[in-house]
Amino acid sequence: GAVVSQHPSWVICKSGTSVKIECRSLDFQATTMFWYRQFPKQSLMLMATSNEGSKATYEQGVEKDKFLINHASLTLSTLTVTSAHPEDSSFYICSARDDRTGNTIYFGEGSWLTVV
Amino acid sequence: KQEVTQIPAALSVPEGENLVLNCSFTDSAIYNLQWFRQDPGKGLTSLLLIQSSQREQTSGRLNASLDKSSGRSTLYIAASQPGDSATYLCAVNSGNTPLVFGKGTRLSVIA
Numbered sequence: 001g002a003v004v005s006q007h008p009s010w011v012i013c014k015s016g017t018s019v020k021i022e023c024r025s026l027d028f029q030a031t032t033m034f035w036y037r038q039f040p041k042q043s044l045m046l047m048a049t050s051n052e053g054s055k056a057t058y059e060q061g062v063e064k065d066k067f068l069i070n071h072a073s074l075t076l077s078t079l080t081v082t083s084a085h086p087e088d089s090s091f092y093i094c095s096a097r098d099d100r101t102g103n104t105i106y107f108g109e110g111s112w113l114t115v116v
Numbered sequence: 117k118q119e120v121t122q123i124p125a126a127l128s129v130p131e132g133e134n135l136v137l138n139c140s141f142t143d144s145a146i147y148n149l150q151w152f153r154q155d156p157g158k159g160l161t162s163l164l165l166i167q168s169s170q171r172e173q174t175s176g177r178l179n180a181s182l183d184k185s186s187g188r189s190t191l192y193i194a195a196s197q198p199g200d201s202a203t204y205l206c207a208v209n210s211g212n213t214p215l216v217f218g219k220g221t222r223l224s225v226i227a
Contacts, residue, residue, distance in 0.1 A: 041222075042219070043205065043219040043220055044205070044217045046214050049214060091157070093159055093160065095215070105209065105215060107159060107160045108159060109158070109159035110159035112157065
C-alpha cells in the first residue's frame with residue numbers, strides 16, 4: 001500500500017536552533033500535503049496545507065515565518081521550525097493526498113520534537 | 117466549518133467487553149469518514165474508511181457505521197483486548213480539503 005515516510009522520528013534540539021522535518025510519499029505523487037501538530041492529550045491540529053510549486057496555506061494562528069514549508073517536488077514536503085523554543089516541542093505529523101485518487105490521504109509516522 | 121466531536125473522551129472497560137465509540141460531525145457533505153488508532157507517542161494507523169455511499173465497514177473485530185444524514189458514525193469493538201488500548205480518532209474528509217479530526221477517545225482495556 002501507499003506509504004508516507006516522515007523523518008526524523010525523534011529530534012532534540014537546543015533553543016534558538018532550526019529543525020527540518022521531511023515528509024515523503026514513497027510510491028505515489030502528492031501535489032498536496034498537510035502538516036499537523038499534536039500536543040499531549042490533544043487532537044491533531046492542522047498547521048498548513050502544502051502545495052507543490054506554490055506557497056503553503058497556513059491556518060489561522062500559525063506563524064508562517066516560524067514554520068517554513070517547502071514543497072519542491074511531488075513527493076517531498078519539508079517543515080522547518082525556525083528559532084525553536086521549548087513551547088514548539090510537540091508531535092508533528094504530515095499527510096499526503098494521493099494524486100491518483102484525488103481524495104485518499106495517507107499519514108506519516110510523525111516526528112517528536114523536543115526543544116531544550 | 118466542519119466540526120467533529122467524539123464521545124466519550126475516555127473509556128475504561130474490562131477485557132472481553134464489547135464497546136462503542138461515537139463520532140458526530142456538523143456538515144453532512146462528506147466524501148468519506150475514517151477511523152484511526154493512535155498509540156502513545158506514535159503516528160496514526162488507519163483502521164476503517166467508510167465512503168459516503170456506504171453504511172458500514174468491517175475489519176476483524178471492528179465495525180464502523182456511518183449515517184451521513186444525521187452526521188454520525190460509530191466504531192464498534194467486539195471482545196475487547198488489552199492490546200486495543202489506544203486513542204481512537206475519527207476524521208472526516210469533505211473532499212478537496214484537509215481531514216478534520218475529533219479530539220479522540222482514549223480507550224483502556226483492563227485485563
